[in-house]
Amino acid sequence: MSRPPEAPPRRIAILGNPNAGKSTLFNALTGLRQKVGNYPGVTVEKKTGMIDLPSGRRAEVVDLPGSYSLQPASPDEMIVRDVLLGLQSDTPPPDLIVFVVDATNLDRHMYLALQVVELGRPMLLVLNMMDAAAALSMRIDTVALERQLGVPVVGISAAKGEGLDALRAMMDRDVEPSTRHFREWPAHLMRVIDRLERRLPERADLPQRARRDVAVAMLLDRGEDDALARHVPADALQDARMLAHRLDEFSPNWRSGDVTGRYDAISALVAESVSAPPGERRDTRSEAIDRVLTHRVWGPIIFVVLMGAVFQSVFAWAQPLMDLIDWAVSAVGSMLGQAMPPGALRSLLVDGVIAGVGTTLTFVPQIAILFLFLSLLEDSGYMARAAFIMDRVMAKVGLSGRSFIPLLSSFACAIPGIMATRSIDNRRDRITTIMIAPFMSCSARLPVYALIIGAFVPNRWVGFLTLPGITLFAMYFIGIVAAVAVAWALKRTVLRGGPPLYVMELPPYRRPSLRSVLTTVRERSLLFTRNAGTVILLITVVLWFLASYPKGSEAVRAIEAQRVAALQAGDTAQARALELRVAGTNLEQSFAGRAGRFIEPAIAPLGFDWRIGIGLITSLAAREVMVATMATVFNIGSADEDVHPLRQSLRDAVDTRTGLKAYTPLTGLSLMVFYVLACQCMSTLAVVRRETNSWRWPIFMLVMMNSLAWLASFAVYQGGRALGYGG
Amino acid sequence: MAAHGSGERSLDAMTVGERGIIASLDCEPTIARRLMELGLTPGTVVELIRRAPLGDPLEITVRGVHLWLRRSEASRIDVSPA
Numbered sequence: 001m002s003r004p005p006e007a008p009p010r011r012i013a014i015l016g017n018p019n020a021g022k023s024t025l026f027n028a029l030t031g032l033r034q035k036v037g038n039y040p041g042v043t044v045e046k047k048t049g050m051i052d053l054p055s056g057r058r059a060e061v062v063d064l065p066g067s068y069s070l071q072p073a074s075p076d077e078m079i080v081r082d083v084l085l086g087l088q089s090d091t092p093p094p095d096l097i098v099f100v101v102d103a104t105n106l107d108r109h110m111y112l113a114l115q116v117v118e119l120g121r122p123m124l125l126v127l128n129m130m131d132a133a134a135a136l137s138m139r140i141d142t143v144a145l146e147r148q149l150g151v152p153v154v155g156i157s158a159a160k161g162e163g164l165d166a167l168r169a170m171m172d173r174d175v176e177p178s179t180r181h182f183r184e185w186p187a188h189l190m191r192v193i194d195r196l197e198r199r200l201p202e203r204a205d206l207p208q209r210a211r212r213d214v215a216v217a218m219l220l221d222r223g224e225d226d227a228l229a230r231h232v233p234a235d236a237l238q239d240a241r242m243l244a245h246r247l248d249e250f251s252p253n254w255r256s257g258d259v260t261g262r263y264d265a266i267s268a269l270v271a272e273s274v275s276a277p278p279g280e281r282r283d284t285r286s287e288a289i290d291r292v293l294t295h296r297v298w299g300p301i302i303f304v305v306l307m308g309a310v311f312q313s314v315f316a317w318a319q320p321l322m323d324l325i326d327w328a329v330s331a332v333g334s335m336l337g338q339a340m341p342p343g344a345l346r347s348l349l350v351d352g353v354i355a356g357v358g359t360t361l362t363f364v365p366q367i368a369i370l371f372l373f374l375s376l377l378e379d380s381g382y383m384a385r386a387a388f389i390m391d392r393v394m395a396k397v398g399l400s401g402r403s404f405i406p407l408l409s410s411f412a413c414a415i416p417g418i419m420a421t422r423s424i425d426n427r428r429d430r431i432t433t434i435m436i437a438p439f440m441s442c443s444a445r446l447p448v449y450a451l452i453i454g455a456f457v458p459n460r461w462v463g464f465l466t467l468p469g470i471t472l473f474a475m476y477f478i479g480i481v482a483a484v485a486v487a488w489a490l491k492r493t494v495l496r497g498g499p500p501l502y503v504m505e506l507p508p509y510r511r512p513s514l515r516s517v518l519t520t521v522r523e524r525s526l527l528f529t530r531n532a533g534t535v536i537l538l539i540t541v542v543l544w545f546l547a548s549y550p551k552g553s554e555a556v557r558a559i560e561a562q563r564v565a566a567l568q569a570g571d572t573a574q575a576r577a578l579e580l581r582v583a584g585t586n587l588e589q590s591f592a593g594r595a596g597r598f599i600e601p602a603i604a605p606l607g608f609d610w611r612i613g614i615g616l617i618t619s620l621a622a623r624e625v626m627v628a629t630m631a632t633v634f635n636i637g638s639a640d641e642d643v644h645p646l647r648q649s650l651r652d653a654v655d656t657r658t659g660l661k662a663y664t665p666l667t668g669l670s671l672m673v674f675y676v677l678a679c680q681c682m683s684t685l686a687v688v689r690r691e692t693n694s695w696r697w698p699i700f701m702l703v704m705m706n707s708l709a710w711l712a713s714f715a716v717y718q719g720g721r722a723l724g725y726g727g
Numbered sequence: 728m729a730a731h732g733s734g735e736r737s738l739d740a741m742t743v744g745e746r747g748i749i750a751s752l753d754c755e756p757t758i759a760r761r762l763m764e765l766g767l768t769p770g771t772v773v774e775l776i777r778r779a780p781l782g783d784p785l786e787i788t789v790r791g792v793h794l795w796l797r798r799s800e801a802s803r804i805d806v807s808p809a
């Protein structure tokens with residue numbers, strides 16, 4: 001294997017309909033030599049991998065998102081079109097297109113294949129799932145297909161690894177592009193397209209051979225095609241819209257003439273090259289499964305049970321792993337603590353950096369376990385059925401069935417939930433789902449609810465329920481109501497758009513491949529640790545600084561002196577109590593403590609004093625940090641082992657100015673409502689930033705949720721007082 | 728729905744298990760084009776497989792592919808008897 005080191009890698013793009021088996025093929029070709037990133041400016045994921053071709057030449061393979069058409073209907077499809085036409089500046093058009101089709105379903109998969117053949121680019125047609133075709137006794141004449149299409153054809157089975165060597169050999173060769181066309185534009189349409197083509201400027205970002213396709217896209221665009229707007233002057237687009245309008249009056253079906261043309265060509269193609277046993281080809285196994293899984297009665301029941309099981313597993317399996325990570329992180333922390341002299345550097349490493357790494361890592365088990373289930377559901381084909389069952393419910397808030405599972409996942413943690421919104425193809429629906437996901441009460445809120453309910457809600461029976469139980473349920477319910485309201489409002493304002501089309505393929509049930517499931521799990525976990533993890537680490541360090549500095553005020557030194565005196569007198573209990581007071585006073589006088597006092601006027605109308613203010617600020621690291629912060633503020637050390645003293649302290653806390661009780665049950669209620677609605681989780685914001693590829697949405701989320709939280713808590717507290725529940 | 732000639736009615740009005748031939752799509756033009764790209768071209772056979780447990784959406788099969796779509800779209804697709 002000797003090759004000139006400077007030979008540029010061959011650029012190869014894998015393309016096809018969703019469920020053609022592109023990812024399976026991509027994984028089989030590249031192994032784990034993959035890179036996942038984003039196309040700039042959009043939320044579409046870019047997967048690339050390097051392979052060695054048989055000649056020793058290297059190739060960079062891009063796995064393009066699954067698409068149905070080169071006339072894009074989603075951000076994913078827009079990227080595919082842009083890459084193929086050479087409009088995507090970061091991804092030059094491929095030297096070779098590897099087009100993957102499901103051999104058992106050429107009727108539908110060939111539609112996009114014909115569009116791509118018509119582009120006149122070097123291309124291979126890969127008939128995947130030949131094993132399944134053989135099982136159906138189908139025979140496909142690849143020579144006839146090659147003749148009709150003008151491109152090389154190869155049959156493989158990506159899942160079984162069959163035919164990959166032949167494919168690799170073909171990927172190494174230079175391929176003549178096809179010159180075939182499968183539809184004729186009528187003369188009057190041709191004239192319009194020519195005219196638009198001439199309107200296009202001579203620009204480097206508009207390759208010569210793409211101009212005709214761009215002109216067609218302009219004619220079919222209804223103002224939703226962002227990429228066109230980037231490449232084509234506005235007046236030319238205006239022109240196109242006017243011409244389209246005139247065509248509408250003159251020949252109403254002009255928009256779809258080429259579609260019928262291609263499908264007619266496909267019928268002829270399939271008739272000549274595919275021989276299947278007589279009678280209808282039906283996937284009787286999938287149909288039998290569907291008779292149960294989407295049954296009017298059994299369908300929803302199985303769905304609920306399945307979702308319950310997934311949800312429970314995320315909760316139950318993640319917890320021990322999270323505890324393990326916590327344990328390991330604090331072990332590392334205390335080892336380092338012993339090895340290093342006390343001081344600022346030790347504190348930075350132990351309480352800042354290691355704590356930040358710990359926070360990031362504790363999310364990983366939930367992400368990994370959730371994506372384990374999600375990719376099992378997705379790859380088996382069940383996901384589309386779940387969306388089918390839930391669509392009606394989600395339609396009521398202007399979303400579709402695809403939003404259900406991400407939202408359900410958010411009850412465990414919004415972070416994997418938001419990451420799961422990738423399966424939503426409609427951009428506006430996806431953003432809406434991301435924006436409402438953090439309203440689902442996640443598991444990090446539970447310790448806060450538990451603390452406050454324990455402190456302020458009497459354990460009384462109401463009918464067959466207890467008051468604490470009802471309160472907890474109410475918190476979940478308030479979150480859901482807020483989510484519905486916000487979704488409704490967003491879909492009518494900033495995320496309003498043309499009439500959406502909700503249509504989804506129900507793929508045949510297939511046994512998921514362990515390898516591809518594990519690849520997904522690994523990819524999601526790595527992506528989170530790498531991208532969101534750095535932001536989380538940074539924020540933890542900043543918060544550590546705010547909560548630790550400035551140090552050693554007069555007051556602290558005085559208590560410290562008392563502590564030393566008590567220690568010398570042998571009064572260890574007193575010394576311990578004073579040590580806790582040192583920690584409390586330190587926090588109080590830190591930047592975070594001062595910020596707590598500073599924001600007090602803003603939160604006083606909600607019933608919160610500066611001590612809760614400090615808790616709100618440190619909650620930014622993670623909501624459950626609130627509990628530990630309150631324990632420090634009230635000088636009771638760790639609340640980990642026993643939360644009772646902290647509950648008592650909250651009940652007994654005194655407002656130093658009035659001498660009255662600082663907190664009442666109404667304060668508790670107001671605080672819980674605040675925690676339901678407020679956006680306090682920096683990790684969520686980091687993930688939203690990554691998933692939407694902009695700062696706009698995380699900032700919007702922060703402002704929107706916190707305003708809502710303030711208003712709701714204000715209403716609860718002031719309303720409650722007006723009704724006489726203040727005391 | 729307007730009166731249809733020669734036994735035409737909307738896809739939405741078919742009974743489960745019934746087949747028909749797509750006659751026309753009366754949707755918004757981009758939606759109509761998209762549905763046709765997914766295989767619902769006039770002259771194609773469709774079968775209504777089932778309705779979702781809550782009555783909407785509908786599962787159909789066309790060109791060997793199972794799809795679900797909402798009634799709001801299905802009601803604008805006219806089919807004639809197979």
Ligand SMILES: Nc1nc2c(ncn2[C@@H]2O[C@H](COP(=O)(O)OP(=O)(O)OP(=O)(O)O)[C@@H](O)[C@H]2O)c(=O)[nH]1
Pocket residue numbers: 016017018019020021022023024025065066128129130131132156157158159160379380510511512513
């Ligand atoms: N029988 C059989 N099944 C296969 C083969 N290749 C892939 N599959 C299965 O087909 C399903 C879809 O494969 P994917 O690789 O996820 O398809 P994709 O084209 O990447 O789909 P999207 O990610 O939705 O775009 C999976 O359940 C695979 O296990 C094959 O050669 N034979």
